[in-house]
Amino acid sequence: MRPLDWAVMAAWLLFIVSYGLYRGRGSDSTAKYMLAGRSMPWYAMGLSIMATQASAITFISTTGQSYVDGMRFVQFYFGLPIAMVILSATAVPLFRRANVYTAYEFLEKRFDSRTRALVSAIFLIQRGLAAGLSLYAPAVVLSVILGWSDHVTTILMGGLVVLYTTFGGIKAVTWADVPQMTLILCSLVIALFMAIYRLPHDVSFPDALRLAGAAGRLNSVTLHFDWNDRYNIWSGLIGGMFLALAYFGCDQSQVQRYLTGRSLSQSRLSLLFNAAAKVPMQFFILFIGSMVFVLFHFIQPPMIFHPVEMQEAQHAPTYAGVKSRYDAAFAARSAAARDYLAAARAADPLRQASALKSYQAAEQSFESARGQGLKLVGASNDTNFIFLSFVTRYLPAGLVGLIVAVIFSAAMSSSSGEINSLATVTVIDLYRRHVRQNASDLHYLNASRLATVFWGLYAIGFASFGRNFGALIEAVNLVGSLFYGGLLGVFVLAFFFKRVGARGAFYGVLAGEAAIFYAAAFTSVSFLWYNVIGCVVVVAAGLLVSPLADRRATV
Amino acid sequence: MTPTPPHPAHSVEEPPPFLRSWRRVYTAVLLYLAALIVLFYLFARAFAPPPAPPHALSWIPPRSGSPA
Structure with a gap:
């Protein structure tokens, strides 16, 4: 600076x-x-x-x-505009008419x-x-x-x-x-x-x-469905929609x-503005990362993006060898990239296929050399420092x-x-x-x-x-996804199931949370689906329990 | 005195500033999302490397048991 x-x-x-x-x-x-x-x-x-x-x-x-x-992470946001439409039509008028804080x-x-x-x-x-x-x-x-x-x-x-x-x-x-x-x-x-x-x-x-x-850095839409894959169009549209419904509809x-809008229309428009702007904005942010990736084919990036870890690595006894392998891998990848671009410009499919193979091998070799650099300091990931390294x-x-x-x-x-x-x-x-x-x-x-x-x-x-908590920080990230399904479920009961009473809702939330914790502890289902599971279980349990528990309460 | 929020004088349904009805606005948002997804897909396809011509893959040995 x-x-x-x-x-x-x-x-x-x-x-x-x-x-x-x-x-x-x-x-x-x-x-x-x-x-x-x-x-x-x-x-x-x-x-x-x-x-x-x-x-x-x-x-x-x-x-x-x-x-x-x-760029496949952009699919995570595909469900957001759908959620915004649903919330604008249902939750926003209900919250405003209820006159609540x-x-x-x-x-x-x-x-x-x-x-x-x-x-x-x-x-x-x-x-x-x-x-x-x-x-x-x-x-x-x-x-x-x-x-x-x-x-x-x-x-x-x-x-x-x-x-x-x-x-x-x-x-x-x-x-x-x-x-x-x-x-x-x-x-x-x-x-x-x-x-x-x-x-x-x-x-x-x-x-x-x-x-x-x-x-493979422009892969913004994956049509293949896989329960365990976080980012494909289906998990984005369905799981992402449930997550957005929970976050924008139930998170204070x-x-x-x-709720601060000067009218119902203004409140709705604020959500619809996000429905229109959020997906292109995320695409744009991801696109910057892809372009920085391309730029670093022609300007050599640091072997480790974390500046302090890079300095520490220089004291490692094997640093010189790892660094020279990294430099050579960068030069080879740069040359292979230029060859591929020349072949693509020439529109010669045979030459392009061969150049692509060479480029992908060079890219793999470069990533492996960078991985060895990260190992010098015992790090496995420096993703958070890539963009700031480019900026500074x-x-x-x-x-x-x-x-x-x-x-x-x-x-x-x-x-x-x-x-x-x-x-x-x-x-x-x-x-x-x-x-x-x-x-x-x-x-x-x-x-x-x-x-x-x-x-x-x-x-x-x-x-x-925070730095003393270590693994707790990762746990905190998980905690967020454990609760949204239950929150969403109880609001769905409140909005759409008039015959479900207080006890049905209360026990429904507990059942939904139990189902999410089970899915998190004993299955490999991606976290985006926890919201779907939690919401469905809350609604089902609420509908089942309410006729018995709420009737008994009123007798 | 327990506070109550300001009464939502404008909590009544009113038409959107464009497209005349909220249903049309919602439909427009969903169509816009569909268009974005199609555009992203076409964008990725446009710059993906073309599939290798068949003879470029001739070095791949045939699978055992596959028809000749």
Whole structure:
């Protein structure tokens, strides 16, 4: 990072906090603090929904993922637009007419306080763990790039988020997300332009596409069905739809966004904006990774993308041998790529088939040489550092600072949304419902601010000690996918099965969760299907149990 | 006094700003998704390497027991 980069980054962070505080002024009642007085326009809600979902690590690792695995990850999002249509037609009008602060408040109106408490607790556990992770993961990456301790990056990001979220509530969160998401989108365009601009003069853009295609990096649609394959069109359309239904329909961090809309139409439009923009945006992010992959055929990338691990590797006794093999493999792959492109331009199928075979062998040999480099430091994966390695090495001064600011922004926008929704559920669904029922509005407003500070400090604490948890971090990722199916199932019962009562819903959630935990522990079914399994079991169990349990309860 | 959210004065159904009905908007979104998937598929196909001509694979030994 050069002085201009530091200046750009500092200016951006200062601007975001000031803008959040400015926009959040006047949040002097719970209705304004938690629902922005129902005054938000669709574009602000839409960008905020997008920003809350696109965490920093999604942004960094998605480009890295297409670099190593191609673009098939985009299929994960194919179910999202369908889910948005379903939610716009069903959940949004129901939530708005119920006049609620949280999605779980609706469950008490429909079932009982026990179901509401159970689902709120599930949300707090799941989202609470995720809030720590969404600060921890980018803090580690940024600490490596900036050369700071990860405690410093965690406290900086977390402190700024707590500052504007505590004072401005959801208005500050939503409005601060607008410039943050806009900057993210602009910087993506700049990054793609730079990846293509940096290609050598004899390699055109169509050549880059041919090479990415030959290496399997443009594989955005897989028609083959496999239960165990995470990313194919079927798991994306069905599993992805259920996941998106659960996330956008039952997770307070998203529901709270569209509850702030100034009208039902505005709330619907914010979801439909995401339905239209999310898939192309993910395609675009993945495409950047593919183009960086092509660029690194002609500009030699570091053997290990993690800069600190690269320095450590240089002290290994076998480093020289591994490095010279890596250099030779890079030169051979570069030459094979040029041969393949020449054959493709000549449109000679025989020559092209032979050049493709040579290129693929050279690519395999290059990856194997890189794998040996990673083994020098005992690492197996440095995907999260690929994109940032490209940014810090090949982007001009100023733009590097801008992209690092984007990583901060993505982390802060996810985290602020999570902390804000955790505070809302804590106060509305637990404190106001079970601890103190008839206090003044000012009392609940102050409780909300305190809860925001509590969840902010909790997230910072979790992130600060995250490196000591090791395997727990991986477990946290899994925990999210274990609960969404149960949450979705109970809302499906609430919306569509009027004859199912409170006990049916309560035992249905327990049965659904049991089914998901069984699938996770004893089968190899991909996690995207957990939501389908959980939802179906909750509905089936609710329909079976309700006629017996709810009738007995009313007799 | 227990707080209540601001009453949703505009929770009533109102037409979308374009296409005149929400049903049409939803249909447009789903058609757009289908178009995107087809475009992604065609894009990947367009830049995938062409299948090798049969005689380029002549080095592959025939499977034992396969018809000559």
